[in-house]
Amino acid sequence: MGRRIKQRRKELKLTQAGLAEAIGLSSNHLSSVETGARKLSLEKFICICDKLQATPDFFLLGSTHRYNLPENLMDTLKLLLPEDVDFIMKTANLLIERNKEGNIAEQYLERIDDIKP
Secondary structure, eight states: OHHHHHHHHHHTTOOHHHHHHHHTOOHHHHHHHHHTSSOOOHHHHHHHHHHTTOOHHHHHHOOSOTTOOOTTHHHHHHTSOHHHHHHHHHHHHHHHHHHHHTOOTHHHHHHHHHHOO
């Protein structure tokens, strides 16, 4: 759990001291939590989830996507029409392609018109 807290804190570019102050812990205590030497109270754990914008299961189980996609994403997609899901998939694939190639978003704005429902 501590390793995931540290990873998420660094993703958000927060210092250990900054996060500790924001949730009312000492830097030493937070450091011990991140190394697994100490545990958190439930109240402080909830504060960490809030400040690091992540769900408890991400920290406890590591079972969600590393970017902590909303848990209700699948439920939301189930409410869409099939053509809307297709549009979302095509858009996601364009973004993946852009990221792999290192291209800028402007190059793909023209292609969005091709996939609009």
